[in-house]
Amino acid sequence: MANKHVNAIVVGSGAGGGVVAKELSVAGMSVVLFERGGWAKYDDHDQDELFSQRTTVLGNAYGPDNIRYKRVRMWSEGEKTIVLPNEGGYGNNAACVGSGTVSYGAMAWRFMPEDFKMKSTYGHVEGTTLEDWPISYEDLEPCYEKAEWEIGVAGDDSLNPFAPPRKKPQPMPPFEHNKEAQLLEVTAKRLGWHPFPIPMLRNSIPYGGRPQCYRIRGCVGFACPVNAKCGTHNTVIPVAIATGNCELRTHCVVSEINVDDSGKITGVTYFDEKNKKQTQTADIVVVAGSATETARLLLNSKSSFFPTGIGNENDWVGRNLQDHAYCGANGIFDHDIYDDKGPGASIAISDFNHHNPGIVGGGVICNEFNALPYLFTGIRPPGAARWGAEHKKFQRENYKRIGRAQGPYQELPTFDGRVDVDNTVKDFWGIPVCRLSGKASIKDADGTAFMADKAEKWLLEAGAIQTWKTGVVTGERPVGGGQHQAGTCRMGNDPKTSVCDKYGRVHSTPNVFVADGSLHVTNGGFNPALTIMALGYWVGGYIAGEWLKGNRFK
């Protein structure tokens, strides 16, 4: 039996897609929300460090699995490697209802006004595709507010003088600092910096009908055992389903966007939970599969009308793939600074995010999420033993004595850092897989060195007896594209140099939209999830508003 025609299809139920599904179904549109994974359960993995979403050596706890998925990595030109989803080069986020928002660390940042105007602020940077967004912080501000209130954020921006202007405070009070952060707080003040609690998509008080967080050690990488972490899976998606207008189809993999004989986009082809090929028609298709998978789906949708894939007339789909250049420092203290209060990350400074002489952009610097014991085996000063009695002794003596300060330096996008598809390598369903290739910008060297320097200064001032820097870019490196993947279908006013317009509509179509991290023109000096959620409200709100006015996007 054929599937009933609906108003809109949303592909992917993560940060962006979950929000769009809610916006459309609340406006009365009929929606099918496709998700290739299923509902994630805490009990499937409990606190198993080796099988989580952060340390994935035995597999990705929240998908995708190693049996049905793979990708191609070009580590350098001509050097083609097949990578599995739990391996470093794959560039994974997650595959379940809510995607990364189930297992994320839940930092909830608003980008700064400068982050939307990188080219105007810093000028053209040779070898990069640095550009302004077609929308401003002011445009997105109401959407950030919706994300904060509907999904739930604990924080207090008034303590951060560099925070962008806001109309309403965050809905929940900030978390109290753990021991490490208390130490770093007084230190930062002594240095004349402006420390503040990290805004978090976690319940500091009961909120949204869900309980308060009780701060367990391992939060990042795991689903929350008490449902105190706020993602799209336990907020907007249930709201969408409750309207009766949104049908969530889990374990369904969308393989292609369909185009009819007249060039009209009619819906999608997908493989259902029994791996049977099916068609779903709709007036509108919204793609929110994450920056890598969204680009793949557009590129795999080839027809005589779109011979190189939908939206790819000018070869921009999949380009500008960005991540963050994580950098900072670690320090050993001569007393315990670890108090086992989850999730660890607690304090931030945004003093070095913009307007640093000679540096393009910058980033927020935070104390790190708790390192569980296996991850900690790799945290050693340069030259320290990697195994044997000495390594074991270090683990025992210093597990509770290491302070870590790190931040996501805003990588500069490049034209050749990209996702495309490899037609010779297919996944379980026979769909050509993502191929990640190209280099990240060498210009990131200055910014990461600058930030790591500040982080090290912070730890030394706090009394660390030995410190070392991490993540400083020193040479050419392959493009990233992991948990913070973004930028592959950038929005812009000029169809020649962008894929989507300012509302996320693919320029060359009337009815295909993108609503995830792919839209990011640049990726900010912050973790991206709240901005992606805000874009979900921006794109979803636009479509719903137009729909109610009678626009059918023909």
Place this chain on the structure above:
Amino acid sequence: MDETIYSRRKFIKTLSIGVGSLLLLPRCTFSKASDWRFFTNEEGALVDAIVEQIIPTDEWPGAKYAMVTNFIDKQLVGPYTRHQEIYRNSLSAIQIACKKAFSKKFEELAWDEQTDFLVSLEKNEIATKVLDKSVANGNPIRDADKAIIENWLKSNFFSLIRNHTMQGFYGSPRHGGNYKFVSYRMIGLDPYPIMGQNRYKASSNGQ
């Protein structure tokens, strides 16, 4: 036979009654003769010695007590099936090399000799050393053995078994290592808190 080995074997036996037919038999080429899923008993003894070098016993038990070999063996017929070839060949290369250079098995070498061997393996220098030494000993190596040593006695195997040892010792006991949370107790971490009745169960509406 010391107590730890005994308890480990007993543990594996118990395991094999529960899920053994699933894990043990299909892939194990030496099933009748071995106490392990993937390893032969000889390989098991060698791996015990290597992992104990990587995380030795001091005032706290080492990798052998923590059943790291059991962890690795279990993963080699699960998520690490793709590493079976390198384990089988590299372990064999280590024993051939030790026989040629020292006329002993690896686990029969003195502690410091074992350490030196692994340090050279990590630096990717062991193959050359062994080949030189066997020539000096007047005990030259057959071409077939030489090929095994040159192809499989490499630093990438050391990195692999080092990482797997760390995982087995410091990871969750549910995968067969970190016996009785020994590494957590050593670090001073409580095992995971027991969740109350609040325990979140996902349902179709996520609440």
